[in-house]
Amino acid sequence: MDQIENHPLYSFCLDKKQIEALGDKVGFLLDFVEGNYYHYHGGVKEAEVLERQITSAAYAAEDLIESHVVDQIHDRSINSLLDLHQVIQDMETIKEKVMEFKEKTEFNKDEQLKYSLPATTNYSSTPFSNEKKNMVGFDDELIQLMDILSGQQLSHRQIIPITGMGGIGKTTLAQNVYENSVIVQYFDIRAWATVAQKNTREILLDLLSFQLGKQENNEMGQKSEDQLGQQLYKSLYGRRYLIILDDMWSIMDWDNIKMFIPINDNGSRIVVTTRESNVALHFGSSYFTMRFLDEDKSWNLFCEKAFAQQGCPPELEKIGMEIVKKCKGLPLSLVVIGGLLKKSPRTQEFWETTAKDIKSILNSKADDQCLNLLSLSYSHLPVHLKPCFLYMGVFPEDHDIRVSRLIKLWVAEGFIKPNKAQSLDEIAKGYLKDLIDRNLILARTLRSNGKLKTCTIHDLLRDLSLKLAEKENFLSVTRVFDHTPRPIDGARRIVFHESIPLEYHTQVFHGLQSSSLARSLIYKEGPLPLRYFKLLRVLNLIDISNDIPEAIFQQINLRYLAYELFPISKLPSSIFLLWNIQTLIIKNVYYRVYAPAEIWEMSQLRHLEIDGFYLPDPSCDMVIDKHNDFVLRNLETLLKVVDFRLTEEVCKRIPNVKKLSVLYDDLSWKETKLCNLGRLHKLVSLECSVFRHPNQGDLLRNIILPSSLQKLILRKCCLHWEDLSVIGSLPHLEVLKLDWDSVTGSEWNPVEGQFLRLEFLKIHNCDGLTYWNADRSHFPVLRNLVLEELPKLKEIPLGIGEIPTLQVISLTNCSESAAISTIKLTEEQENVGNYGLQVRVKFLTKEELLSFRENVELMSFIGSHFQLEVSRLGRI
Numbered sequence: 045m046d047q048i049e050n051h052p053l054y055s056f057c058l059d060k061k062q063i064e065a066l067g068d069k070v071g072f073l074l075d076f077v078e079g080n081y082y083h084y085h086g087g088v089k090e091a092e093v094l095e096r097q098i099t100s101a102a103y104a105a106e107d108l109i110e111s112h113v114v115d116q117i118h119d120r121s122i123n124s125l126l127d128l129h130q131v132i133q134d135m136e137t138i139k140e141k142v143m144e145f146k147e148k149t150e151f152n153k154d155e156q157l158k159y160s161l162p163a164t165t166n167y168s169s170t171p172f173s174n175e176k177k178n179m180v181g182f183d184d185e186l187i188q189l190m191d192i193l194s195g196q197q198l199s200h201r202q203i204i205p206i207t208g209m210g211g212i213g214k215t216t217l218a219q220n221v222y223e224n225s226v227i228v229q230y231f232d233i234r235a236w237a238t239v240a241q242k243n244t245r246e247i248l249l250d251l252l253s254f255q256l257g258k259q260e261n262n263e264m265g266q267k268s269e270d271q272l273g274q275q276l277y278k279s280l281y282g283r284r285y286l287i288i289l290d291d292m293w294s295i296m297d298w299d300n301i302k303m304f305i306p307i308n309d310n311g312s313r314i315v316v317t318t319r320e321s322n323v324a325l326h327f328g329s330s331y332f333t334m335r336f337l338d339e340d341k342s343w344n345l346f347c348e349k350a351f352a353q354q355g356c357p358p359e360l361e362k363i364g365m366e367i368v369k370k371c372k373g374l375p376l377s378l379v380v381i382g383g384l385l386k387k388s389p390r391t392q393e394f395w396e397t398t399a400k401d402i403k404s405i406l407n408s409k410a411d412d413q414c415l416n417l418l419s420l421s422y423s424h425l426p427v428h429l430k431p432c433f434l435y436m437g438v439f440p441e442d443h444d445i446r447v448s449r450l451i452k453l454w455v456a457e458g459f460i461k462p463n464k465a466q467s468l469d470e471i472a473k474g475y476l477k478d479l480i481d482r483n484l485i486l487a488r489t490l491r492s493n494g495k496l497k498t499c500t501i502h503d504l505l506r507d508l509s510l511k512l513a514e515k516e517n518f519l520s521v522t523r524v525f526d527h528t529p530r531p532i533d534g535a536r537r538i539v540f541h542e543s544i545p546l547e548y549h550t551q552v553f554h555g556l557q558s559s560s561l562a563r564s565l566i567y568k569e570g571p572l573p574l575r576y577f578k579l580l581r582v583l584n585l586i587d588i589s590n591d592i593p594e595a596i597f598q599q600i601n602l603r604y605l606a607y608e609l610f611p612i613s614k615l616p617s618s619i620f621l622l623w624n625i626q627t628l629i630i631k632n633v634y635y636r637v638y639a640p641a642e643i644w645e646m647s648q649l650r651h652l653e654i655d656g657f658y659l660p661d662p663s664c665d666m667v668i669d670k671h672n673d674f675v676l677r678n679l680e681t682l683l684k685v686v687d688f689r690l691t692e693e694v695c696k697r698i699p700n701v702k703k704l705s706v707l708y709d710d711l712s713w714k715e716t717k718l719c720n721l722g723r724l725h726k727l728v729s730l731e732c733s734v735f736r737h738p739n740q741g742d743l744l745r746n747i748i749l750p751s752s753l754q755k756l757i758l759r760k761c762c763l764h765w766e767d768l769s770v771i772g773s774l775p776h777l778e779v780l781k782l783d784w785d786s787v788t789g790s791e792w793n794p795v796e797g798q799f800l801r802l803e804f805l806k807i808h809n810c811d812g813l814t815y816w817n818a819d820r821s822h823f824p825v826l827r828n829l830v831l832e833e834l835p836k837l838k839e840i841p842l843g844i845g846e847i848p849t850l851q852v853i854s855l856t857n858c859s860e861s862a863a864i865s866t867i868k869l870t871e872e873q874e875n876v877g878n879y880g881l882q883v884r885v886k887f888l889t890k891e892e893l894l895s896f897r898e899n900v901e902l903m904s905f906i907g908s909h910f911q912l913e914v915s916r917l918g919r920i
Contacts, residue, residue: 047648048113051623056116062128066105069135073098076142077427090145096516097138103536105131107561110579110601117600117621182217182341185332189221193286193313194230201307203314205324208334209483209502210418211376214317217334218288221315231313232283240291240420244300248272251287251301252279273304281306285313292318293424295326319421321481336373343368345375349382363395370402372503376414377406403507418508421484431459432475433484434518436501437510438566440541444488444498447476452627452651456582456604457537457564468650469680492804492828493755493779513537520559522552535559537582543569563601574599581624597621603648605629610655614638620645626678627651636686644697645674651681656707659685663693675699683731689716695723705731722748733759755779758786765792765813772798781806790814790836794822803849806830819843832856839865845873845881856886860896886913 045063048056077095105128112126192204206214221227222234237250249272267275287305292298298316305314318324324331337345346368347356356364367385371377381402388394398405406414422433432454439445451472454460460468460475476499479485484505488498501509513519520535538559544552549571556562556576564582572585574595582604583596596605597618605622606629613635620642627650630637637657643649644662662674679698683705688694690706694717701724708716721727727750747770749756754776765787771780772794778801787810794817799805802823807813807830814836826847831837831854838861840853855863863885870883887893893914 045109047624048109054117056113057125059125059128062126062132065132066128066135069132069139070102070105072139073102073135073142076146091149094138094142094145097141099516101131101134101138103561104134107579111561114578114600117623118598182213182334185217185334186220189217189315189332190224190226193221193315194226199311200309201312201314203316203327205316205318205327205331206334207318207321207324207331207483209374209505210319210421211374211414211504212334212336212483213375214319214334215290216375217332218290218315218317222286222288227286230284230311231286233280234286234288236288236290238290239297240293244297245269245272247289247297247301248276248304252276273301276304277306280308280312282308282310283312284308284310287314289314289316291420292316292323293320295323298326319483321483322478337375337378338373339368342371342373342378346371346378346382349379350385352386357390359392360390360395363392363399367395367399367402370399374502374504376417377402377504380406380414403503406504406507414504415508415511418504419512421482421505422508422512425482425484428459428461429475429478429482431457431518433479434509434513434516435459435537436485436506437513437519437521438537438539438564439501439506441503441506442500444500446498447473447496450476450499453582453604455650456626458581458603467680492781492806494803494827522555533558534561536562537564537566538562539564539566540568544571572596594618600624603627606631608632610637612637615640615643617642619643622646624648628653630654630657633657644676647674647676648678649676650678652679653681653683655684656686657684659688661689661691661694662697663691687716690720691717692720692723695720698724700726702726703729707733707735709735718747722750724750725752727752729753729755729757731757731759732761734761749774751775753777757781757783759783761786763787765789768792769795769798772802775801777802779804781808782810783808785810788812791817793817796821799823799826801825803827804830807832807834809833811835813837816841820846820848823847825849828852828854830854830856831858831862834858834862837862840869842869842872845869845878850881852882852884854884854886857888860899863896882911884911884913888914890914 045067049058077098108128108131109126189204189206192202206217208214222236228234235251235254237247239247242250248269252272252275285308289298316324316327321333343365346364350356350364367381368378371381381398384405385395385398388398422430425433435454435457436445438453451469454472454475455468460472462468463471466474476485476496480487480499484501486500486502487496488500489496491497510519510521514521514535517533517535519537519539520533521539521541533555536559538556553573553576556573560576561579562577563579564584565577565580566582566584568586572595574580577599579601580599581601583599583602584604584606586608594616596607597616598621599605600621601624602622603624604627605625606627608631610630610633613633615637617640619640623646625646626648629651630653633655637654639654639657639659641660641662643652643659675697677700679701681703682698682701683703685704685706687708688706704724704727718732721730730749730753749771751774753774756771756774756777756779758781762785766789768787771777777799780799780802781804783806787807790812792813792815799822803825805823805826805828809832811834813834815838818841820843823844824847826844827849828851829840829844831840833856835858837859840855840862842865844850844853853866853869855866866883866885870881873879873881887896893912897912
């Protein structure tokens with residue numbers, strides 16, 4: 045509503061009183077959704093029904109308001125007042141239901157505290173089933189945990205957290221140590237409580253029940269919470285105890301019971317299992333993190349469950365390996381599938397059928413153990429993280445998800461709740477970290493500066509997100525190669541991961557008509573059915589196999605537009621209609637792309653990424669109103685601008701740009717105006733490439749770079765090595781990549797006192813470099829050194845190996861003498877006890893590698909952290 049009321053070009057007919065009334069009701073309902081009402085005893089299902097009703101009403105209001113705005117912009121003759129009476133009335137009805145629910149749940153909560161549990165309540169003396177759960181695959185973790193629990197080295201009480209995603213074996217590990225005979229004998233008293241979805245009273249009763257008989261348990265049901273806590277304290281005081289608190293979701297659970305657990309300095313231990321890394325961190329910096337099983341351990345666990353002690357028949361080994369691979373190291377999946385096959389025919393035909401349909405077996409109602417267990421992670425999410433998790437179903441299975449793209453999509457979808465202290469991107473990164481800490485999203489690869497580059501999601505969690513998202517019409521992934529494509533039926537977001545075959549066009553497009561109010565369309569290939577939509581916020585296209593339709597630029601509600609295989613060389617001037625656009629990404633263009641002057645009026649732009657585009661000079665090419673002085677205050681990313689004239693006028697219009705990539709192609713030096721780079725005080729990352737420039741060597745020389753720079757990438761700039769002293773003096777520079785003749789000359793003598801914060805250094809194809817005279821004082825905090833295509837480089841200075849922070853040195857297709865110097869460097873470091881340095885040397889061919897081995901007689905020394913590889917043919 046704020047954006048609509050502050051539209052730069054249009055004013056809309058809105059009743060302010062209705063808008064205020066709607067805002068008040070939405071605020072009340074939002075407080076309810078964000079509150080803790082879901083965890084009141086007996087009210088969860090009713091609260092979920094209310095949440096769906098709230099969502100439906102919010103969608104209706106959103107659809108009505110945005111349709112009104114779009115219609116008015118498309119047809120300026122329409123000037124009718126928007127009537128919100130019905131949606132306000134619907135909100136009021138739901139508000140009344142919420143108030144009734146809150147009164148009832150508050151009463152139930154008070155009654156639970158007032159009265160005791162029924163005397164017939166039965167508390168089991170053991171938290172486990174009769175089936176013994178062997179700790180196959182986690183032998184090392186079991187031994188390590190046993191040592192911590194029963195070791196004599198620490199007498200004070202310890203709390204040992206075990207964390208990891210649902211189904212990865214936390215409870216099984218705790219169970220195995222709890223039942224181990226050594227542990228049973230070592231501790232005077234043991235107690236176990238499953239914490240999830242229980243109040244303090246229930247947790248205390250669980251802990252007390254392990255030392256009491258049935259009659260005494262019934263008597264416990266008559267006591268107050270404080271009486272139970274005092275009895276637990278007395279039973280534990282002075283005795284060496286082991287307490288397992290299984291499946292803890294919140295620090296509050298611990299805070300509510302900790303005063304009833306004495307701090308005995310006699311070797312007492314508490315083990316906490318949790319899916320929440322933040323909960324684990326609360327108890328100390330070190331904790332057990334359960335990892336996915338490797339192939340060998342996965343196979344052993346599978347065979348244990350499927351064959352017990354009998355072993356896998358030879359004729360089933362190949363298909364068995366395929367089944368294990370599809371479980372992707374998650375113990376829960378291996379146990380479920382192994383248990384199924386244990387009771388099934390041992391025929392190749394049956395096993396092959398199972399291998400083809402593993403996902404549906406794990407998700408089936410007949411054995412819904414997996415999804416039921418994992419769905420707890422979703423139900424415990426705060427409301428602002430739920431849509432972010434459901435959105436993970438947008439990405440294909442086994443997909444490495446670029447964090448930068450994920451953040452942009454979350455922001456465009458409206459999932460990020462703004463605050464004044466942080467940008468939307470920063471808040472979104474915090475959401476992502478939270479989901480990683482909760483073990484719902486997995487970190488995958490890091491950037492050169494150590495920040496997260498890609499993430500992924502386990503197949504079972506992705507299936508869970510899809511199942512929940514499709515149930516709530518949040519998202520529909522259409523699988524066009526099914527026998528009958530799945531109906532879309534009003535989904536808010538629609539995804540096609542495959543191209544749509546011709547025979548399915550009519551059927552799929554007919555289904556799209558029922559989702560005309562969808563907000564997202566992610567599309568791979570085929571005719572683009574934009575005529576069915578008018579309120580899209582996100583449009584992601586791969587290849588629509590024809591000219592770009594004008595209809596794209598009629599989607600005036602768009603916030604995110606990404607287009608690959610772009611077929612035209614000029615963006616239309618009608619792009620200014622996309623007044624809400626935040627992210628515009630165009631990849632793999634057929635030609636250089638010319639942007640219209642109207643792009644300077646798109647005030648919501650945050651990320652502009654086009655593979656080679658010309659940006660007009662705003663001072664002389666303004667088309668709509670030459671007196672306009674728009675400033676793109678939100679613009680943070682500006683990538684692949686060709687021959688960018690960085691005038692003072694341009695700098696004024698992009699004051700907050702953080703990431704800039706420019707490419708100069710046959711432009712005179714004076715026209716570039718790169719001398720104004722220092723005016724971009726927020727600039728963090730700069731990439732500069734120069735091709736066929738008449739003054740190539742002078743383009744960047746003597747330019748004052750902004751002191752805010754953290755990352756710098758240069759290509760074809762033809763600087764001299766002594767020119768790097770200007771770069772080295774940048775106070776915040778962490779990443780420096782010198783690519784493709786960015787620096788010329790044969791000798792580099794770094795200056796001491798520079799590159800004080802540089803962590804990543806890459807030198808690629810600066811083939812004149814012969815001598816590099818450096819030591820630890822020149823790059824005091826360097827972590828990663830990458831040298832590629834340096835055929836003349838004599839050696840890597842031995843002093844580089846003395847940098848205390850250095851973790852990796854990587855050489856690819858460099859000289860043989862440089863490769864030999866890495867061996868000497870590694871040997872010297874291992875002789876002084878530095879075994880943490882990883883060195884990787886890659887050769888172009890297998891023959892070159894073998895020749896290198898023979899020439900230097902590597903038998904004399906091969907460090908334990910020294911790797912030889914073939915860069916293109918694979919490791920040998």
